[in-house]
Amino acid sequence: MKKTSWLFPILLLVGVTLYTLFTREQLPGDGFATFGSDTVRAQVIQVIEEGEIDLGGTMQKYQVARINILEGAYEGIMMEIDYGRRQIRSDDYLLKPGDKIIVTISKTPDNVVNAYFVDYVRVTPILWLSLLFVIAIVLISQWKGIRAILSMAFSLYIIIGYIIPHILNGDDPLTVSIIGSAILLGVSLYLTYGWNLKTHTAVIGMVLVLLITGLLAGVFVVFTKLNGSGDENVMYLMQLSENPINLRGLFLGGLIIGALGVLDDLVTTQAAAVFELYHANPNLGFRGLYGAAMRIGQDHVAATVNTLVLAYAGASLPMLLIFSLARGDYGYIVNFSFIAEEIVRTLVGSLGLIAAVPLTTVIAIFFAQRSEKLERWEQVLGPEGSADGHSHSH
Numbered sequence: 001m002k003k004t005s006w007l008f009p010i011l012l013l014v015g016v017t018l019y020t021l022f023t024r025e026q027l028p029g030d031g032f033a034t035f036g037s038d039t040v041r042a043q044v045i046q047v048i049e050e051g052e053i054d055l056g057g058t059m060q061k062y063q064v065a066r067i068n069i070l071e072g073a074y075e076g077i078m079m080e081i082d083y084g085r086r087q088i089r090s091d092d093y094l095l096k097p098g099d100k101i102i103v104t105i106s107k108t109p110d111n112v113v114n115a116y117f118v119d120y121v122r123v124t125p126i127l128w129l130s131l132l133f134v135i136a137i138v139l140i141s142q143w144k145g146i147r148a149i150l151s152m153a154f155s156l157y158i159i160i161g162y163i164i165p166h167i168l169n170g171d172d173p174l175t176v177s178i179i180g181s182a183i184l185l186g187v188s189l190y191l192t193y194g195w196n197l198k199t200h201t202a203v204i205g206m207v208l209v210l211l212i213t214g215l216l217a218g219v220f221v222v223f224t225k226l227n228g229s230g231d232e233n234v235m236y237l238m239q240l241s242e243n244p245i246n247l248r249g250l251f252l253g254g255l256i257i258g259a260l261g262v263l264d265d266l267v268t269t270q271a272a273a274v275f276e277l278y279h280a281n282p283n284l285g286f287r288g289l290y291g292a293a294m295r296i297g298q299d300h301v302a303a304t305v306n307t308l309v310l311a312y313a314g315a316s317l318p319m320l321l322i323f324s325l326a327r328g329d330y331g332y333i334v335n336f337s338f339i340a341e342e343i344v345r346t347l348v349g350s351l352g353l354i355a356a357v358p359l360t361t362v363i364a365i366f367f368a369q370r371s372e373k374l375e376r377w378e379q380v381l382g383p384e385g386s387a388d389g390h391s392h393s394h
Contacts, residue, residue: 151188177253205360213352274364297357
């Protein structure tokens with residue numbers, strides 16, 4: 001692949017990044033309580049008391065520890081905290097000298113300062129895990145792995161720097177999510193696979209699928225009378241935010257973003273399959289090429305939809321346990337919004353992925369059958385595919 005073909009995705013990446021920086025919405029300030037803003041890091045110096053306590057018939061170990069505050073107004077001051085003496089813990093971890101923890105500090109009306117355990121500081125193990133992930137993907141995928149990491153970082157940047165600020169400032173979450181998703185996935189595809197006909201095919205198919213998924217989601221959310229309040233975190237958000245947030249749009253936007261991960265693989269794989277089939281037998285007409293590509297796509301979409309369902313099921317495992325508590329009365333419990341939302345999210349997302357296969361196939365056939373004629377426009381459209389290609393099969 002010509003090196004000049006990488007100029008377009010790099011310029012696109014830089015341009016979109018600069019645009020979002022200069023047009024970035026400022027997050028609400030006054031009246032908006034940031035989660036974790038009242039917490040500080042501390043280090044356990046000594047465990048001064050240990051024992052067992054009966055909390056409502058449940059016996060659990062408790063500790064009283066001396067800690068050193070590491071930041072904030074009380075930095076360097078020694079305090080004492082109790083761990084496991086006031087409420088039932090969901091784990092069996094015990095504090096040890098040297099552990100770094102997160103505490104919240106409060107002052108009573110008579111100026112007595114107290115510290116309370118919140119959670120463990122987990123930055124170091126997460127950084128080690130992230131480093132292991134980066135090393136593994138670079139060793140396996142080499143240069144393409146580096147591009148994939150950059151794409152992932154850019155995706156997170158768009159979500160944090162564009163989508164979230166615009167939603168918090170009162171913009172329609174569905175519109176913001178579709179625009180943000182098209183930007184992040186489009187740039188990510190070009191950054192990973194280069195500026196070429198195969199990637200153009202994938203990007204066009206992806207944008208059409210996002211629009212179809214958004215339309216389906218809008219129709220069925222209204223049809224099922226969902227308002228986006230099924231998640232308790234949404235209600236917590238409403239209490240924190242000073243601007244009104246469209247909960248229904250927020251639910252729809254989350255549905256769109258949730259389907260992006262598997263959509264990336266699906267559209268790029270289908271586009272590559274069409275081009276490979278065309279070169280294997282250039283005499284195949286539209287119908288023959290479409291039929292052969294769809295036979296590949298059928299296996300891929302079946303595996304992809306199953307992946308999506310399992311991903312949602314894994315994330316919603318506590319909700320699935322409620323089904324077992326219903327004692328078989330599934331027709332009754334599916335009416336509750338927090339369960340109906342997950343069902344609609346899974347099925348609409350799957351419908352969007354299913355639509356991606358025939359759409360991407362038709363677009364890819366259009367480009368593949370005209371690839372020779374488009375060679376004259378190679379300086380603008382790029383070559384047919386990247387040098388390392390993209391193939392995937394199930």
